[in-house]
Amino acid sequence: MAATAHDTASFITLDEQWGAHNYHPLPVVISEAEGAWVTDVDGNRYLDFLSGYSALNFGHRHPALLDAARSQLDRLTLTSRAFHNDQFGAFCRDLAALTGTEMVLTMNTGAEAVESAIKVARKWAYEVKGVEFDRAEIIVAAGNFHGRTTTIVSFSDDPVAHDNYGPFTPGFITVPYGDLDAVRAAITPNTAAVLMEPIQGEAGVIVPPAGFFAGVRALCDENDVLLVADEIQSGLARTGKLFALDHENVRADLYTLGKALGGGIIPVSAVVGRADVLGVLKPGQHGSTFGGYPVACAVGRAVVELLEGGEFQERSRDLGEHLHGRLNELVGKGLVAVRGRGLWAGVDIDPAAKTGREVSMALRDRGVLCKETHERTLRIAPPLVITREEIDGAVDSLTEALHA
Template sequence: MTAPVRTRSSEDLIRAEEPVLAHNYHPLPVVVSRAEGVWVEDVEGRRYLDLLAGYSALNFGHRHPALIAAAHEQLDRLTLTSRAFHNDRLAEFAERLAGLVGLDMVLPMNTGAEAVESGIKVARKWAYDVKGVPADRATIVVAAENFHGRTTTIVGFSTDETARAGFGPFAPGFRIVPYNDLAALEAAVDETTAAVLIEPIQGEAGVIIPDEGYLTGVRELTRRTGCLFVADEIQSGLGRTGRTLAVDHESVVPDVLLLGKALGGGIVPVSAVVANRDVLGVLGPGEHGSTFGGNPLAAAVGTAVVDLLETGEFQRRAAELGAVLRDGLTGLVGKGVVGFRSRGLWAGVDVDPALGTGREVSARLMGEGVLVKDTHGSTIRLAPPLTITEDELLNALATLERVLARSV
């Protein structure tokens, strides 16, 4: 990276945000001004290794050359038409994305929350038009400790009181069961159930990985009871876990797949609902839409993302380096780490609460040039770009070990 353009100091910029930005985030006190690959720089020119990757939006690193080139090329031609007209990039994007995940059709949207909301609408419409559920009686079963977004519908079926408090009344029609509990799930499904909506791995909850066979059980149950399996792979999908999708670890194909984050390459927000024709085909003109969904710039970048994933390189890297990450974290258990869960290049690390909260540990790591983000309690999440090298990953683990040792 070239030297950053000097601007106001980090302290000045953070102070300037206070009166003009809603306080709906509590960021670490670092002000990023440039980035490339797995590295970011703040306005003073200090470099940090990014082990968060935009909550998996930056699976391919910051400013991946192929993705930047696709965006530049499209910016010079066409950026937006709305869906009032066709554009020359959308068909290829939909065809390639559907082919990548083995399904038929794509409903393009922008953000992850929009994909979830759209998936809910599709599931309900399918329940009424195909399954024959009486009007306005469709239910959707979800898992406790879920994170699917921040809209009022979605936080209404969250079990996180910080996300819920002050935003009711909430939409009815959702049943919450414990995650990783097939018996509880089966007890909640009945003739009104349109879908079971789950994350194959719960990211915000701390990278919670279900027991082997859970996803297979969800697939079998939904088929047997005649409802849809909707898999939210917005964080877990597109290479993060060492496979294209997290459900691939059990060779499970859901009825509806929700994608986002990495689909936009860290350049533009791109999300999608992907399903077979007998499900997505329930939507007719005027029943759902988005001005920016499927815009040519998003389609061009999304197609370039599919190009990268079709090589299999990033899935292989996540699997191989995921073993390095797992081994490194195993060596830290008893040295400030009380437990962890990992799959591919994604881990939730439980730090001994006596050493500090997750936020305090994240701040100490920031001081050592490594950026992570805390979640509940003393848990931190590690999700580096899939382009990280083994040496960079080992250095990050050594930094974590050093920070924990100093905290004793």
């Protein structure tokens, strides 16, 4: 095998030559990381202001999570669900206790969790609610992002995610996000579930109107419909509470979890919720070779332990208030809008200034890593271990980047 050069350009050339071109990353090649900071192959250090789209809520290489992974790797890695292992049940118990739910379905990726929730909701509709076979409908929101599988992109209205992947899976009804009257009008006797993000991430960290999800919850209760909350990006302390839906004092029937559930170490996802809903699955009807495997469960248990004390929720709430205060100072000075909750923000760049890509590159040059979405929006989601001083430094860099 040919020797590989160790500079940024050489690594990027390898990526471009041998990897499918399904991403457009910033030209940074990261080789080391710890806490809220990463270092590239040329020795440059950057503040991570994206956290792997919320997969790194606890920062890079959190010691407790690494210890859990190493300890489990030394004992047992995989059994498959053909056999029991000594981590699975404890993980399900701990996650259910943390989330106030009754049953846990373990998977690997966020998209798998959403696919699983869709299957469960449809099965529940036929076997419990009594919907006519093959007639079940799921109400979803415009601007949604739930993953990249064929079924999930079937109800995406983002042409980049959707176009040229058909024929598409039927059974989804799209309504405007935050429009309670539209949800009410879309419900029929065939409605199995309403599936939505409590805050839309990919769309630009869109927060719905106050009371929207309380209204959706009431409509679901009135019509025997499941509320499924996709908390894969918004959950696990990102917004200042365990779930973003908690800000509305609303409970879902099912939650999909992922990203931070694996601590930025391995993919771990789950559907958690009511036992009478998840209980429609019987042996052999759904599964995953790696879903609930011992290493995933060990790391997941360590993540649950980090969240049990509420420290990360409090950090996100307090530091998020500071972050949003600083970002709002830039409205009219290169930004036109700031949205979000906790340590999660979407900022819209003034069209007269720069594109999101240009601002991301200017931030990189100033030692901060962030990424654009939808051309003129930056998604900001630093690790929850970030400090107030580091936030100030990053926002100062954003101020410079907007006018560079």
